Amino acid sequence: VAVIASRDNQRVLAARRLQLRKHRERERRFLIEGPHAVEEALVWSAPVTEVFHLWDGAGRAVDRVVALARERGIPCVPVTRPVLESLDSTETPQGVVAVSERVDVGLETVPTGLVPVLVEVQDPGNLGAILRSADAAGSAGLVVTAGSVDLYNPKAVRSSAGSVFHLPVARDVRPEAVVSELRRRGIRIVAAAADGRESVFTSNLTGPVAVLFGNEARGLPDEVAAQADTTVRVPIEARAESLNLAAAATVILFEAARQRALQS
């Protein structure tokens, strides 16, 4: 196979465009950076369409991922380092970038259970970290509303550490549509807020329950918070200023996991 050495190669250009959300929306595809995330995508049978990899000296982790992709009949494209670097958004590219079709599901497909809902979350690292924590805490799925950072932002994909490929995630849904679908199913709705009425440690988080998390700076929009059955806070020490969103979500989702384990 010929090594691609030009950043202006059509195939490379087509993939690089996916660094921008508008192109990801149009083409319904996204980028997966680094051997770890690409391996997770392959292991969980994500619809990977193409794998760009350093043509030489990429290291064992990349070699293994490329072998796995080849086994599955996925086109693997050897490229030079400058080409690989042009496709990867990190400071230290790890030798492989894949292109995949979207993996999200429709809202009606998200199973009932513990379901975090991210409303206008803006930081891709927070989205990825919450997705990873939600997965580890045994969530049934996750919802990202319209107006949030893109689920397919490369940093969000990377920091989800593979969870985006196996936890059912619905995206680009209006908050009102989410609330009415949750209500229709009889799922309790809990809003996370720094000044929430109940401590998360004394609030009942068992059974079918959705937890709404808002924007990093503004929190939840009033009209969304008003739809919740209750609001919960993570109690914090007075001198500490706050928790960041991903940390607060991690505490709440694992407290839900703790309560649910006690019941089973």
Next chain:
Amino acid sequence: VAVIASRDNQRVLAARRLQLRKHRERERRFLIEGPHAVEEALVWSAPVTEVFHLWDGAGRAVDRVVALARERGIPCVPVTRPVLESLDSTETPQGVVAVSERVDVGLETVPTGLVPVLVEVQDPGNLGAILRSADAAGSAGLVVTAGSVDLYNPKAVRSSAGSVFHLPVARDVRPEAVVSELRRRGIRIVAAAADGRESVFTSNLTGPVAVLFGNEARGLPDEVAAQADTTVRVPIEARAESLNLAAAATVILFEAARQRALQS
């Protein structure tokens, strides 16, 4: 006051050197980036020696911080945007960078209580995030061992969101010295490990307890883990691969906070 417009100004050069750990060690000073962190430093009476700020159009948050610094008689140095940017390690500098003397304390000064101990943690974002969570969860203090990332790495300082300025933190202590000091005080030692013997949710984390956290990739050194009274894990869903270190530490420290609140 004259606006400094040269990145080669002696005062600017002296501050910029503090971006490197070896200079921070030598000069026993460090940088604080952005109005939020500088304000926290001032509010908590950190020994700030100098404040560099955009000479014009820096915005209200920076103006407020500079006014506060002036009130306290701290020299404030107006600089041009290129000079400010040369002092700040972030992609989008927020208009103010301060220099401070160290704020850490001796190991013997860290109060007895809930005390996280970071052993060879490498990522400054993780260190800062754990420091912030430890503070919010009501820890008595925190210890960072020798061989870890620098407590005064600008990213660690920034992501601690002010906690570095008011939680007692001991640094640069050998793990063996930490363990023997903890033992001397009769503090129980718990090691966090992905394959820990006990679930954190059923392990007793009340009373004087230190929780050891290891390196992101390698975990705790065997000889350190062997010193612990028990090892605890955050139970995670089988399909999820792992939690990142900061998330695991947040779960463990807030579970300790939950248990301690029940007792009081």
